Amino acid sequence: MKLSYDRSTDSLYIHLSDRPGADAREVEDGVVLDFDANGLLIGIDVQHASRMTDLSSFLVEHVPAAA
Secondary structure, three states: OEEEEEOOOOEEEEEOOOOOOOEEEEEEOOEEEEEOOOOOEEEEEEEOHHHHOOOOOOOOOOOOOOO
16 A cells, blocks of 8 residues: 655545556545446545645554565
């Protein structure tokens, strides 16, 4: 998983997979879910991210360590 923030557009993208996108659905104003050709969620685009969440910190909990 990878997080990308674009300050110029105030957009936060959460990459869940490297598979190419085939469909996108806006589920709420400014929140778009991206799906692959099999309908699996591959990313989440949050527009106006600084208005929707606190971007000043990032906390990761309970992430399994690679074997």
